[in-house]
Amino acid sequence: MNHLRLGRAVQELRESFDAVFRAPLSGELSPLESFLAIRVGSGRYLLRLRELAGVHRCPPIVPLPGSFPEQLGLIGLRGSLVAAYALAAFSGETPGAGRWIGLCKPHHGVGLVFDEVEGQVSVRADSIRRRGDASETHTNELVDSADGARAVIDVPSILAAIRNRLGTAGTEK
Amino acid sequence: MSGSWTFGKKLAAAFGLLLVLTVAMAMVSYFALKRVVETKDQVITVTAQNLIDAQGMLVAMQGIAAAGRGFALTKDERFARGVDASGQSFVRSLQAVRQRSTSPEQLRLLGEIEPSELAYLAAVTDLVASARKGANIAEVVASFDSMVLPKYDLLNQKVTGFVSREQANADEQRRAATEIAASASNTVLAISAAAVMAALLVAGVLIRGLTRQIGTSVQHVRSSSAELQAAATQQASGAREQVTAMSEISTTIGELLTTSRQIAESAQRVAKVASETAEGARAGNVVVVNTHDSVNLIKRQVDVIAEHMLELGRKSQQIGGILELINELAEQTNILAINATIEASGAGESGRRFAVVGDEIRKLSDRVGGSTKEIRGLIEEIRSAVNSTVMATETGTKSVEAGAQRFSELAASFQRILALVETTTQVAREIELSTKQQTTAVEQVNVAIANVAQATKEAEAGTGQTLQTASQLASLSDELAKLVQSQAA
Numbered sequence: 001m002n003h004l005r006l007g008r009a010v011q012e013l014r015e016s017f018d019a020v021f022r023a024p025l026s027g028e029l030s031p032l033e034s035f036l037a038i039r040v041g042s043g044r045y046l047l048r049l050r051e052l053a054g055v056h057r058c059p060p061i062v063p064l065p066g067s068f069p070e071q072l073g074l075i076g077l078r079g080s081l082v083a084a085y086a087l088a089a090f091s092g093e094t095p096g097a098g099r100w101i102g103l104c105k106p107h108h109g110v111g112l113v114f115d116e117v118e119g120q121v122s123v124r125a126d127s128i129r130r131r132g133d134a135s136e137t138h139t140n141e142l143v144d145s146a147d148g149a150r151a152v153i154d155v156p157s158i159l160a161a162i163r164n165r166l167g168t169a170g171t172e173k
Numbered sequence: 174m175s176g177s178w179t180f181g182k183k184l185a186a187a188f189g190l191l192l193v194l195t196v197a198m199a200m201v202s203y204f205a206l207k208r209v210v211e212t213k214d215q216v217i218t219v220t221a222q223n224l225i226d227a228q229g230m231l232v233a234m235q236g237i238a239a240a241g242r243g244f245a246l247t248k249d250e251r252f253a254r255g256v257d258a259s260g261q262s263f264v265r266s267l268q269a270v271r272q273r274s275t276s277p278e279q280l281r282l283l284g285e286i287e288p289s290e291l292a293y294l295a296a297v298t299d300l301v302a303s304a305r306k307g308a309n310i311a312e313v314v315a316s317f318d319s320m321v322l323p324k325y326d327l328l329n330q331k332v333t334g335f336v337s338r339e340q341a342n343a344d345e346q347r348r349a350a351t352e353i354a355a356s357a358s359n360t361v362l363a364i365s366a367a368a369v370m371a372a373l374l375v376a377g378v379l380i381r382g383l384t385r386q387i388g389t390s391v392q393h394v395r396s397s398s399a400e401l402q403a404a405a406t407q408q409a410s411g412a413r414e415q416v417t418a419m420s421e422i423s424t425t426i427g428e429l430l431t432t433s434r435q436i437a438e439s440a441q442r443v444a445k446v447a448s449e450t451a452e453g454a455r456a457g458n459v460v461v462v463n464t465h466d467s468v469n470l471i472k473r474q475v476d477v478i479a480e481h482m483l484e485l486g487r488k489s490q491q492i493g494g495i496l497e498l499i500n501e502l503a504e505q506t507n508i509l510a511i512n513a514t515i516e517a518s519g520a521g522e523s524g525r526r527f528a529v530v531g532d533e534i535r536k537l538s539d540r541v542g543g544s545t546k547e548i549r550g551l552i553e554e555i556r557s558a559v560n561s562t563v564m565a566t567e568t569g570t571k572s573v574e575a576g577a578q579r580f581s582e583l584a585a586s587f588q589r590i591l592a593l594v595e596t597t598t599q600v601a602r603e604i605e606l607s608t609k610q611q612t613t614a615v616e617q618v619n620v621a622i623a624n625v626a627q628a629t630k631e632a633e634a635g636t637g638q639t640l641q642t643a644s645q646l647a648s649l650s651d652e653l654a655k656l657v658q659s660q661a662a
Binding site for chain 1: 504507508510511512514515516518529533535537539540
């Protein structure tokens with residue numbers, strides 16, 4: 001029974017793989033949009049891949065003196081310094097292990113630290129809904145998926161908030 | 174102490190006391206009579222003889238004087254010899270009196286008589302000689318008056334004085350004898366009176382003591398006879414109950430005899446069954462030994478299975494480790510694919526192609542991740558199954574060990590059962606033999622019980638006789654008590 005099921009799965013995988021490379025490359029952009037499914041604390045969120053410059057395991061963070069609470073410190077990644085910020089602090093979740101960091105686009109020097117990478121999902125653009133009452137959590141959109149609705153984290157909003165905090169701190173100084 | 178004396182002792186004491194008094198009275202009478210007789214004999218044999226001899230001396234004195242005067246008158250020689258003869262008679266009488274006299278007064282008086290007699294006899298002899306020479310009468314009479322008569326008077330005075338002394342002595346001794354006799358009579362009278370009083374006292378004491386003692390004894394006899402009567406009544410009742418009990422015992426013994434025979438037959442059957450059981454136990458012991466070997470073989474096989482299961486568990490752990498590596502590779506591949514997709518999104522047309530490849534790589538890595546999850550689940554199931562199997566085999570091993578141990582115990586138990594069954598067989602045979610002996614003994618007991626029952630019936634009859642005798646004894650004691658109490662009253 002299991003042997004038959006596995007044989008079929010292997011066959012479907014092979015056919016799907018071959019079909020992708022047999023099909024001609026489409027000239028238009030795909031109507032699907034790709035997201036990175038993550039977990040922050042006990043919350044499940046989505047990050048737009050086009051708003052990220054990369055996803056990496058989070059190396060050891062060096063804390064900075066006098067930084068504000070959302071800023072965890074600095075990390076060294078591929079020879080560059082990256083300022084690590086706690087995504088949980090912006091999304092209103094309880095901070096967790098912080099194993100992963102997503103580099104923001106276009107500012108590669110800013111990274112958002114979250115707990116788990118749950119995979120990549122692609123959804124149609126018309127399945128993305130707006131939500132109007134979550135400006136403080138930087139999640140203005142919702143995506144319905146098979147395992148329930150996930151909030152889409154607004155990375156530019158977080159970057160604006162960081163700039164705002166940095167600007168405020170510089171003015172204070 | 175006299176209260177505990179027997180009748181014989183008391184009577185012997187009373188008669189002894191009376192005998193002592195009688196003997197005392199007889200002794201006093203004897204010695205008093207003896208004293209009186211001695212006194213009288215003294216008076217009669219000594220004093221009277223002395224008086225007689227004194228009178229003989231007076232007669233001899235007168236004979237001497239008469240013979241002297243006769244020779245002076247007649248010159249006849251016969252008178253002269255008469256003088257000598259009278260003189261010798263005087264001397265014999267004097268010597269006889271001297272021999273019986275013991276008192277100094279008597280000896281003094283007799284000592285005074287002897288020279289007077291010699292002087293008197295010499296005067297008479299001179300008178301005879303003078304007459305023989307031829308003197309005349311006048312001279313003879315004158316010589317007699319002057320020479321002989323004074324000496325005669327003196328001698329007569331001495332002899333008369335001695336006679337008076339003896340006469341007074343005789344009177345004194347007679348009075349003494351009379352006084353002794355009177356004293357003895359008084360003593361005898363006193364002792365007789367004392368004996369009478371003692372006899373009366375002893376009789377009174379004896380009568381009183383014996384009456385009281387006999388009365389007490391009669392009361393005791395009456396009480397004892399009453400108790401004996403009650404005991405005989407109770408014994409008669411007990412004898413009747415004993416007869417009934419003996420009858421029941423005889424019946425029970427009969428039942429016991431029947432039961433003993435049944436027990437003997439049962440013991441015989443038990444011995445037979447025990448022998449068959451011993452055969453069965455031996456066969457069972459062989460089966461148990463064979464089964465024990467099989468169980469040991471199973472135990473070794475289970476140990477091998479457990480070892481293989483443990484090895485399988487270790488292999489599955491190694492697979493789990495490798496799977497972790499694969500999962501890590503898939504995760505890193507997935508991240509690489511995601512990053513490739515991100516990079517490709519900014520690389521134009523070639524980036525789109527690259528994005529397709531990266532997406533497929535991500536899908537593959539997702540599939541690998543899903544497969545590793547499935548494999549991890551399968552490995553967990555395998556590990557769980559292995560653990561369950563190991564635990565089951567451990568439990569089985571323990572069960573097999575416990576079974577083996579129990580089989581060992583079972584084998585030992587079979588050995589003990591075999592030994593016990595053999596012992597049971599032996600004991601059953603002994604029981605059979607003992608029961609047969611017991612049956613014989615019960616038969617003997619049955620005969621003995623019959624004899625005892627007969628003896629009990631006879632004892633019941635004897636008890637009735639005893640009861641009757643006790644009643645008679647009670648009536649006799651009542652009559653004796655009445656007699657004693659009437660005498661005492």
